Amino acid sequence: MAESWVNSAERIGADLHLELSGSGGRRAALIDALREAVRGGRLAPGTLLPPYRSLAADLGVARNTVADAYAELVAEGWLTARQGSGTRVADRTRPLRVQPPRHAGNRPVTAPPRARAPRHDLRQGTPDASAFPRAAWLASYRRALQQAPDEVFGPGDPAGRIELREALTEYLARARGVRTAPDRLVICSGFAHGLRLLFGQGGGGVLRGPLAVEAYGLGFHRELLRTAGVRTVPVPVDEHGARVGELARERAVLLTPAHQFPTGGPLHAGRRAAVIDWARARGGVVLEDDYDGEFRYDRKPVGAVQGLDPERVILLGSVSKSLSPALRLGWLVLPERYVQDVLAAKGEREAWASVLDQLSLADFITSGSYDRQVRRMRQRYRSRRDRLVAALAARAPHIEVTGVAAGLHAVLRLPPGTERSALKAAAWQDVALDGLAAFRHPEAGTTGPGAGVQDGLVVGYATPSEAGFGAALEALCEVLPPDAPTGSAAGPTNEPPDTPADAPTGSPAAG
Ligand SMILES: Cc1ncc(COP(=O)(O)O)c(C=O)c1O
Known part of the structure; x- marks a missing residue:
């Protein structure tokens, strides 16, 4: 059973975020984008690339364009192709490390209340709960449990399991255009928890308010910030996302760039660049809530703003939309200067995200089930x-x-x-x-x-x-x-x- 599942995951191949730009034609643009993704470490050695047909459909290019691009990169040594096992990234290595954590006290997490189920539930915020991949998750959980060394059953590392941080680093790079390394990731129990870690309770967090937020957003998040003593300042929103040109004196802004929540537009390319310029000029930071970035239906990829400047953007993500909000698993992708403080805010031991769930998610990603x-x-x-x-x-x-x-x-x-x-x-x-x-x-x-x-x-x-x-x-x-x-x-x-x-x-x- 495990074998047929691996085979079908292999047939489908990796989910891949690529932006084709330049004036040299689609084939040249695709070659450049793939080469850059491998060179920059976004595509890890050994990664199985999508079949011609699915990548061609995703990018809106001809199948032959993808076939030619792969062939060219195989000839250049960036990719390898073997009969029956698809096209993969050729072997290479990857860098980036930061200091080990220092530790401090834990912070509490409270759960939102539940109401009675309505006859027709069209409230935003929940994926189709009937589609949770029970069998595949169970298979990952079983493998994780079987392979876990004994130390897994001791206290957990507050940074999160290295297996999961490595898997996420590779996945976020290829699917969301995120530039990071495992030591810049901290596992948490979802976006809301990530916000709590950043802003603490009573003003004692890693970041300080006031925080600029989009004029439309989740009241629950604003309330969470308010109880942490953080004042939020609204930034107007239009069909191109937040009007970041109107950012004022604040030094931090929380945005939903891939899909403004809830009005729905992506942040305009000019504004993506402008908010990075703003952060650089003010010595500020952009908090990127990448809550549903994987679910794009048109052909235009919208990669993470984090990829524009990993030292100016904190990306927060979770599996709440892609798998289930019940798992309570998420991540912070941090600029180097915040890593130790966030780890200190988490405390000496992992107190939120179950280590077995972390290992299951790592397996779920690396085995291809997540894609x-x-x-x-x-x-x-x-x-x-x-x-x-x-x-x-x-x-x-x-x-x-x-x-x-x-x-x-x-x-x-x-x-x-x-x-x-x-x-x-x-x-x-x-x-x-x-x-x-x-x-x-x-x-x-x-x-x-x-x-x-x-x-x-x-x-x-x-x-x-x-x-x-x-x-x-x-x-x-x-x-x-x-x-x-x-x-x-x-x-x-x-x-x-x-x-x-x-x-x-x-x-x-x-x-
Ligand atoms: C705007 C927004 N941000 C983030 C999240 C994810 O929150 P969490 O990871 O805390 O479940 C959601 C809901 O899934 C959301 O609607």
Whole structure:
């Protein structure tokens, strides 16, 4: 069984982030990008490259272009090709080390509350829980347990297992364009924990506020920062992401560059460069929340901003979107100057991320299961995204859908003044979702050029199970406001009577 699984993972090959640029044609650009990825260590020795067909499809180039590029790099000695075992990166070595940790006290983590399950759950934030790769995870867990040396069962290293840091270094380099080394990674129990490690409680963290944040973001994260004594300052957001040109006196900014959360646009290339310039000029730091960077559906790759300047960006990632938020596994990719302080903030021993889960994830990545799961889910979510867009085009063409090129959620822009009533209608139908207002920073302006999207619904289309998605989509279409003259003060005609948010299922408004 293990063998056929390895074979199919091998057939699929590695997931690979490449940016083709330059004016010398697609073939030359691909050769340059691959050569650079190997030279820079992003593609580790021995890495299996994707088959021609899948890389060609990902990049939107002809199959022959990929075949020619591989052949050229094999001839140059960068790659090796063997009949039946695909094309791999030729053997080389890789560098970069930092000092061992010094230690300090631990910090507590609190869990968010859980509500009762709604009939149709379209809240953002959760991958399809029915698609967790149970068999492959179990296989990785079993291998990890069988191969673990005895010392694994003693206290854990606060940096995290070296096996996982190595696996992530290689994966993040090839799939997200991250430039780092295992000693710059610290394993944590997810993004939220990473923020706590950086900002501490009561102002005693590695970084200090005030922290610039996007005007739209997760209230939970803002609250976490507030309780840590960190003031957050909103930066306006538009269709090109955060307006980083408006950053003021702060020396740290938290961004979601691959897919602005929740409005959905990638940070514009000019702004990516500008925020790095800002950080260099101010001696500041960019915190990159790379929460769903693997899930892009269009052809344009959006690599991590971290790759532009690893000494000015802290990248935070986790498996919460790619596998499950229940695993509580994440990572910080740090500039060298922060590594020891973050380790000190973690304490003398690993107190959050289970060492066996860390080893399982390491195996899951190195065996190819992680790439395979991401590809499988990308296909599934892309098809759901397409179904959502098609259903809205047919049933509610007056409603614009945005932020659909990536991620696990979309934003439905509503006619002005209709968000509250649409949410009420949804609650009446027991459809759980959020309005954009719930994500707006309390100090963010609601008018003017930087105010961003106004009325809207944030639809988490990954959340329902595959079997429940069709019904959830149907229920969503039922609760959307009908087309009405813009500027009309009248609410939507399907607005239900004023009811509490937990109105009973099967209400008369079910239609
Ligand atoms: C904007 C954003 N950042 C980060 C995360 C990941 O959080 P965590 O790793 O703490 O589960 C999420 C949710 O998955 C998110 O929506």
